[in-house]
Amino acid sequence: MSPRTKEQNERIRRTRRREILDAAHQVFAERGFHDTRMSDIAQVAGVSQGTLYHYFASKDDLFLALCFTWADLMEAGIKGLFAEDESPSASEKTSAADKMSAMSHLAMAFFRTDEELAPVLVEFWAYALRSPKATERFRALFETMQHSYVTILEDGIASGEFKSIDVQTLSALPFVVLDGATLLASILGRDTVDPGLVIEKTQQLVFDGLLVESGGGES
Amino acid sequence: MSPRTKEQNERIRRTRRREILDAAHQVFAERGFHDTRMSDIAQVAGVSQGTLYHYFASKDDLFLALCFTWADLMEAGIKGLFAEDESPSASEKTSAADKMSAMSHLAMAFFRTDEELAPVLVEFWAYALRSPKATERFRALFETMQHSYVTILEDGIASGEFKSIDVQTLSALPFVVLDGATLLASILGRDTVDPGLVIEKTQQLVFDGLLVESGGGES
Amino acid sequence: MSPRTKEQNERIRRTRRREILDAAHQVFAERGFHDTRMSDIAQVAGVSQGTLYHYFASKDDLFLALCFTWADLMEAGIKGLFAEDESPSASEKTSAADKMSAMSHLAMAFFRTDEELAPVLVEFWAYALRSPKATERFRALFETMQHSYVTILEDGIASGEFKSIDVQTLSALPFVVLDGATLLASILGRDTVDPGLVIEKTQQLVFDGLLVESGGGES
Amino acid sequence: MSPRTKEQNERIRRTRRREILDAAHQVFAERGFHDTRMSDIAQVAGVSQGTLYHYFASKDDLFLALCFTWADLMEAGIKGLFAEDESPSASEKTSAADKMSAMSHLAMAFFRTDEELAPVLVEFWAYALRSPKATERFRALFETMQHSYVTILEDGIASGEFKSIDVQTLSALPFVVLDGATLLASILGRDTVDPGLVIEKTQQLVFDGLLVESGGGES
DNA sequence: AATGAATGAGGTTTCATTCAT
DNA sequence: GATGAATGAAACCTCATTCAT
Numbered sequence: 001m002s003p004r005t006k007e008q009n010e011r012i013r014r015t016r017r018r019e020i021l022d023a024a025h026q027v028f029a030e031r032g033f034h035d036t037r038m039s040d041i042a043q044v045a046g047v048s049q050g051t052l053y054h055y056f057a058s059k060d061d062l063f064l065a066l067c068f069t070w071a072d073l074m075e076a077g078i079k080g081l082f083a084e085d086e087s088p089s090a091s092e093k094t095s096a097a098d099k100m101s102a103m104s105h106l107a108m109a110f111f112r113t114d115e116e117l118a119p120v121l122v123e124f125w126a127y128a129l130r131s132p133k134a135t136e137r138f139r140a141l142f143e144t145m146q147h148s149y150v151t152i153l154e155d156g157i158a159s160g161e162f163k164s165i166d167v168q169t170l171s172a173l174p175f176v177v178l179d180g181a182t183l184l185a186s187i188l189g190r191d192t193v194d195p196g197l198v199i200e201k202t203q204q205l206v207f208d209g210l211l212v213e214s215g216g217g218e219s
Numbered sequence: 220m221s222p223r224t225k226e227q228n229e230r231i232r233r234t235r236r237r238e239i240l241d242a243a244h245q246v247f248a249e250r251g252f253h254d255t256r257m258s259d260i261a262q263v264a265g266v267s268q269g270t271l272y273h274y275f276a277s278k279d280d281l282f283l284a285l286c287f288t289w290a291d292l293m294e295a296g297i298k299g300l301f302a303e304d305e306s307p308s309a310s311e312k313t314s315a316a317d318k319m320s321a322m323s324h325l326a327m328a329f330f331r332t333d334e335e336l337a338p339v340l341v342e343f344w345a346y347a348l349r350s351p352k353a354t355e356r357f358r359a360l361f362e363t364m365q366h367s368y369v370t371i372l373e374d375g376i377a378s379g380e381f382k383s384i385d386v387q388t389l390s391a392l393p394f395v396v397l398d399g400a401t402l403l404a405s406i407l408g409r410d411t412v413d414p415g416l417v418i419e420k421t422q423q424l425v426f427d428g429l430l431v432e433s434g435g436g437e438s
Numbered sequence: 439m440s441p442r443t444k445e446q447n448e449r450i451r452r453t454r455r456r457e458i459l460d461a462a463h464q465v466f467a468e469r470g471f472h473d474t475r476m477s478d479i480a481q482v483a484g485v486s487q488g489t490l491y492h493y494f495a496s497k498d499d500l501f502l503a504l505c506f507t508w509a510d511l512m513e514a515g516i517k518g519l520f521a522e523d524e525s526p527s528a529s530e531k532t533s534a535a536d537k538m539s540a541m542s543h544l545a546m547a548f549f550r551t552d553e554e555l556a557p558v559l560v561e562f563w564a565y566a567l568r569s570p571k572a573t574e575r576f577r578a579l580f581e582t583m584q585h586s587y588v589t590i591l592e593d594g595i596a597s598g599e600f601k602s603i604d605v606q607t608l609s610a611l612p613f614v615v616l617d618g619a620t621l622l623a624s625i626l627g628r629d630t631v632d633p634g635l636v637i638e639k640t641q642q643l644v645f646d647g648l649l650v651e652s653g654g655g656e657s
Numbered sequence: 658m659s660p661r662t663k664e665q666n667e668r669i670r671r672t673r674r675r676e677i678l679d680a681a682h683q684v685f686a687e688r689g690f691h692d693t694r695m696s697d698i699a700q701v702a703g704v705s706q707g708t709l710y711h712y713f714a715s716k717d718d719l720f721l722a723l724c725f726t727w728a729d730l731m732e733a734g735i736k737g738l739f740a741e742d743e744s745p746s747a748s749e750k751t752s753a754a755d756k757m758s759a760m761s762h763l764a765m766a767f768f769r770t771d772e773e774l775a776p777v778l779v780e781f782w783a784y785a786l787r788s789p790k791a792t793e794r795f796r797a798l799f800e801t802m803q804h805s806y807v808t809i810l811e812d813g814i815a816s817g818e819f820k821s822i823d824v825q826t827l828s829a830l831p832f833v834v835l836d837g838a839t840l841l842a843s844i845l846g847r848d849t850v851d852p853g854l855v856i857e858k859t860q861q862l863v864f865d866g867l868l869v870e871s872g873g874g875e876s
Numbered sequence: 877a878a879t880g881a882a883t884g885a886g887g888t889t890t891c892a893t894t895c896a897t
Numbered sequence: 898g899a900t901g902a903a904t905g906a907a908a909c910c911t912c913a914t915t916c917a918t
Contacts, residue, residue, distance in 0.1 A: 660877095660878055661881090666879090666881080670881085673882095704882075705882065707884060708881080708883075711881070711882075
């Protein structure tokens with residue numbers, strides 16, 4: 001009956017918060033944002049509806065927190081990729097080709113980690129269309145990825161590995177392909193479109209395209 | 220004195236139906252599916268709420284009809300591309316490269332035609348995640364596009380224009396890039412990501428990639 | 439193209455009116471008053487909704503007209519029973535027993551005539567609970583029936599056929615049994631409760647009861 | 658500070674549920690099922706509309722619950738009548754006449770208990786015409802009453818108290834008269850038809866009829 | 877911190893009725 | 898007389914959020 005210590009309280013809060021986020025993730029993935037009721041989340045999380053509001057100010061808040069969670073993860077993944085790279089322990093500089101390949105693998109890894117991630121992402125996009133907060137987070141993630149890709153491309157071009165191209169425009173490509181493949185896989189199923197494979201094969205083809213002087217299609 | 224003729228009634232219904240669809244398009248684009256009120260659509264269309272239900276059974280029905288409208292248009296565009304091609308008047312066969320280019324241009328054209336199309340597409344995707352009807356229409360559209368691309372690639376490979384690749388997987392690429400670029404442009408704005416440019420430059424790069432034997436590793 | 443004569447017009451109106459009433463009868467029986475839509479009736483009658491309003495001022499008006507139709511029929515039946523009786527051609531006065539029996543047969547006849555009558559009656563009762571017009575018609579019909587029965591009973595008592603009873607109270611019995619049997623047959627089906635049989639057997643038993651001095655139940 | 662205990666919550670729910678049912682009873686009786694608005698019930702019950710839906714899934718559900726409540730009461734009354742009878746303390750068996758009388762008194766008691774019961778019953782009948790659930794409950798109640806009456810009649814016949822009659826058909830009589838009298842009293846008012854009196858006098862007459870060999874013809 | 881009964885604004889949908897043709 | 902497109906009032910119901918316990 002002795003009051004809980006501060007640390008105990010915080011641990012409880014952290015655990016409970018995570019449980020709620022997990023429950024929300026599951027239900028949002030199944031039902032989508034608008035068809036999810038707070039009571040559903042509460043039930044799956046095993047808490048009362050009131051409790052949800054001790055941890056998140058609103059349904060939107062909860063959804064955003066969830067989306068930010070994986071955005072953080074993704075961002076950390078990308079940054080990690082290059083942080084390692086900068087460590088001087090690597091005897092030799094990694095080639096641009098290797099870096100491109102590494103980015104692809106990172107994206108592919110996300111799909112293997114969590115089967116329910118893709119549907120929530122699609123919801124997030126629709127949500128981001130109307131929510132400045134979501135847009136900002138999305139933009140930051142995009143810019144991180146874009147920045148990395150720009151660096152890779154420019155390095156490759158500088159070193160003569162790649163031919164010269166419109167770096168600014170093409171820097172969006174990884175994100176474009178990642179999201180496009182996620183979308184198609186979510187709606188049509190992975191039997192129809194395997195996002196990992198699409199990303200991998202595309203990256204390979206694009207890489208090959210970077211090696212040759214343009215054949216000069218008119219488009 | 221005498222009642223309206225059948226033709227008069229049909230004309231009225233066709234016109235009114237189109238007016239409602241246009242209004243719905245506008246409001247759905249602005250607000251998204253869930254934040255759109257039937258009263259908003261009615262007001263923009265200049266009719267009463269009741270009238271909406273003379274033309275569409277429900278809000279979902281209206282939204283689907285709208286999405287089917289542009290899906291039909293897009294599908295017609297793709298099929299038209301190849302129908303022309305089959306006309307025997309062309310003394311020489313169009314090259315695979317030209318066909319690829321034509322597909323890109325078609326996709327790009329859609330964005331120029333209708334500024335408000337993109338946001339509704341994103342809504343449609345989220346919607347398609349839960350609605351079998353929407354999924355089916357989406358799948359049909361995808362397969363049409365995929366089929367065309369498969370043909371182009373196989374023709375190109377057969378004629379020796381292209382190297383041999385995983386046609387099945389890469390046939391999803393146009394749709395992946397189209398949707399991915401649409402998404403990014405919708406959320407981040409065309410200043411950040413110009414979908415037409417992304418499509419064009421990507422197509423070019425991919426095309427170049429198709430010309431050379433792969434220099435890359437397996438990744 | 440010559441304009442129709444007044445008689446033709448009236449004939450058309452009468453026919454059309456009857457068609458609408460028949461359609462209404464059918465739909466009201468199937469669906470009940472509140473679940474019947476004017477459009478249903480219009481469709482079954484083979485006319486437009488607007489036309490209904492050329493013949494009846496409102497849905498309530500149409501329903502009442504329908505109910506009044508059979509009320510008139512029933513009332514005519516009862517009155518007819520006694521009109522015949524008063525004709526001097528009958529060499530001998532009909533006995534009270536015979537009259538009672540005749541009333542029973544009349545009631546039973548209604549059930550055989552029209553299978554769909556019973557459900558509409560139940561609707562009418564619920565309706566009559568709130569509508570003064572319906573109540574009044576119902577009361578008039580009741581009083582006609584009651585009046586006839588009072589006469590029969592009083593004649594029978596006067597002639598010594600029947601013992602003395604509370605005529606006022608028991609004069610409601612035919613209506614009570616008729617309606618009660620109608621109700622049960624409508625809800626439970628004629629397999630469970632055969633209204634004709636119930637009426638017949640009850641009448642018989644009651645008649646027997648009228649013959650003997652009360653055994654003096656305490657109730 | 659601490660949340661309410663389970664018992665507290667249950668007590669609240671039980672009380673509130675009863676309050677809502679009472680309010681519904683009152684409003685349904687006044688206005689009928691279809692003209693009753695959920696907002697009316699909410700107002701009379703002193704709760705918000707939303708609260709109604711915490712206790713009943715729909716307007717139909719609420720109405721059915723209400724009807725089931727009195728059906729349960731009525732059924733308990735009938736069963737109670739015979740349960741007492743089976744107690745071995747009674748030195749002598751109750752006569753069939755006494756049992757018939759008891760049943761009449763029970764029916765009459767219902768009308769005295771609750772002035773507003775009758776109109777709701779009429780609504781329930783109309784409702785039962787279209788609702789399988791209501792039909793089933795109605796049938797069960799009917800069968801209970803019928804079963805009791807069959808027993809009474811057969812016992813009476815076996816003991817020689819009553820003459821032999823069509824027990825199956827006449828076993829519906831109490832229900833027929835009860836419902837018929839309820840209906841007439843509801844529509845015409847108790848001044849015109851006193852249901853208690855009708856039931857009592859009818860029972861008496863029928864009882865007398867059971868004593869004598871039929872003098873009547875087949876009608 | 878946790879609970880869950882209660883709220884109430886507001887959305888979609890229905891349908892009797894009107895009226896221009 | 899006949900039509901059927903159009904109306905618009907209002908009903909049922911949902912669900913995020915609050916707050917007394």
